Amino acid sequence: MSQADLSTSFRAEFDANSQEFCLAGVIRPRSIEEIAPGVSMLKEAIDEVRGVLYINVRRLVQMNNTAFHAFVRVVLDACRTRSDLRFVVVTSSVVGWTTRMFGHLNRIEPQITVEVYDSTFYPGQSFVENTSFIPILRTQTKMTWRHERTILPRHGMRAGIAMADICCGIGDFAVLVQKEFQPARIVALDHSKASLAYARDVAAGFGITDIEYTYGDASEMLLDDNQFDFVSCRHSLQIFNRSDMLLAELYRICKPGGRVYITNEKNSHCLGEPRSQSIQWTYNEVAKLFSHFEMDVELGPKSRRYLADAGFDDIVVESFMVTNLDGDPQDFADVITAWEKVYAGEMAVKRGDSPEFIQRFRQGFKDHIFAALHPKGYAGWPIWVASGRKPL
Structure with a gap:
């Protein structure tokens, strides 16, 4: 697992075994340069995986538009160059804005699916x-x-x-x-x-x-x-x-x-x-x-x-x-x-x-x-x- 601590409140991780890229904490950069290590990690994850890359934002407490567009642009560019790759964005009803923010992606790009993890997150x-x-x-x-x-x-x-x-x-x-x-x-x-x-x-x-x-x-x-x-x-x-x-x-x-x-x-x-x-x-x-x-x-x-x-x-x-x-x-x-x-x-x-x-x-x-x-x-x-x- 690789990890980038971009600030005291934001963390990016990539687990190659589960093909999962995780964003957690508060990500509110003034410029893309502030989150460059995390964006680079996402690009490296896309180069490494085959089949499906899971993007887990269940612990993402806050995210501004600068960060959102930086990460989403990487994913959309990959969809255009990697027809073999699918993306599954995993959100949570606990942080409901993530579902609203990421939810429209599957309407503009069929290779992206957005799943609400805890809508049926255990069988009972x-x-x-x-x-x-x-x-x-x-x-x-x-x-x-x-x-x-x-x-x-x-x-x-x-x-x-x-x-x-x-x-x-x-x-x-x-x-x-x-x-x-x-x-x-x-x-x-x-x-x-x-x-x-x-x-x-x-x-x-x-x-x-x-x-x-x-x-x-x-x-x-x-x-x-x-x-x-x-x-x-x-x-x-x-x-x-x-x-x-x-x-x-x-x-x-x-x-x-x-x-x-x-x-x-x-x-x-x-x-x-x-x-x-x-x-x-x-x-x-x-x-x-x-x-x-x-x-x-x-x-x-x-x-x-x-x-x-x-x-x-x-x-x-x-x-x-x-x-x-x-x-x-x-x-x-x-x-x-x-x-x-x-x-x-x-x-x-x-x-x-x-x-x-x-x-x-x-x-x-x-x-x-x-x-x-x-x-x-x-x-x-x-x-x-x-x-x-x-x-x-």
């Missing part, structure tokens, strides 16, 4: 960034917080720290942390605009105004390196099909000596009694269903390996069981009802499952609800908690 996105997930998330946090509030200090949570809650969802975890532990700063980032709007309403309802809710792509965050003492990412590695990318970003924004805290599930270990066989069958099928959409709701016990592979040390792992005895059993039943709606009503239908399968699938959820509400019943949902330290 349409399910988990749907507003139908909001009631699931709020009730789930209500139930898990009873456990996490005592667990968090063992994983580095304390007053006065700088914290980032990545994939924050509807923001209720950040609110609870702010009230309980009083970090000096909380940045809460998510890719769902609907969830963030809900999060801001939740914070306003609690009278909390100092949480920085931010729209962003967790795999390509526009956050500086080494700035947070504590980085949380709850129930998210299991739904993103490139967990290594996500962990690399969590590692990058964490300060040396700081900790990254993750929670994940093992859905096949959900249990209930009575009607345990039906319940067990359904949750085994839940794991298979998520796997079909490249999500891994069995990830919980794998957390230690994932953190170690990402470069963390001093890894701490523990688990807890959310049950119908933790509070109001109806809360547990409400979570299962919401799961049934999304898993059986949307995901199984999208996979193309038969009506007979879906009927049996639904029955397992109903039996889990029956166990949760039964006066002598027991229902459980296991969560794995893990954290790792970024080495000093």
Whole structure:
């Protein structure tokens, strides 16, 4: 990989293995001469590649017209001299102006394609960034917080720290942390605009105004390196099909000596009694269903390996069981009802499952609800908690 640091705020890189040229940061030159090394790198990349050159601008925060025309001119000239070469410009909805600025290129030059990376950037996105997930998330946090509030200090949570809650969802975890532990700063980032709007309403309802809710792509965050003492990412590695990318970003924004805290599930270990066989069958099928959409709701016990592979040390792992005895059993039943709606009503239908399968699938959820509400019943949902330290 070759790299040019054109200023403290702008970076150009070329990776020959992936045939990808990347622009990142702020690029606002007064003249083309100021960005000559980056323009030269793009020309060299074009000379070297065969087939497709990817131009990645997902982390390009700002770009003026001088820079835009300088880089685009190189690409358009290449289209006229290299009929064998195609260009794919990869933008992001997080930095929406890049799509608008580069979007017209494919209309004037058929060899150029513009793709919005995060419009469908993981297979399960349409399910988990749907507003139908909001009631699931709020009730789930209500139930898990009873456990996490005592667990968090063992994983580095304390007053006065700088914290980032990545994939924050509807923001209720950040609110609870702010009230309980009083970090000096909380940045809460998510890719769902609907969830963030809900999060801001939740914070306003609690009278909390100092949480920085931010729209962003967790795999390509526009956050500086080494700035947070504590980085949380709850129930998210299991739904993103490139967990290594996500962990690399969590590692990058964490300060040396700081900790990254993750929670994940093992859905096949959900249990209930009575009607345990039906319940067990359904949750085994839940794991298979998520796997079909490249999500891994069995990830919980794998957390230690994932953190170690990402470069963390001093890894701490523990688990807890959310049950119908933790509070109001109806809360547990409400979570299962919401799961049934999304898993059986949307995901199984999208996979193309038969009506007979879906009927049996639904029955397992109903039996889990029956166990949760039964006066002598027991229902459980296991969560794995893990954290790792970024080495000093």
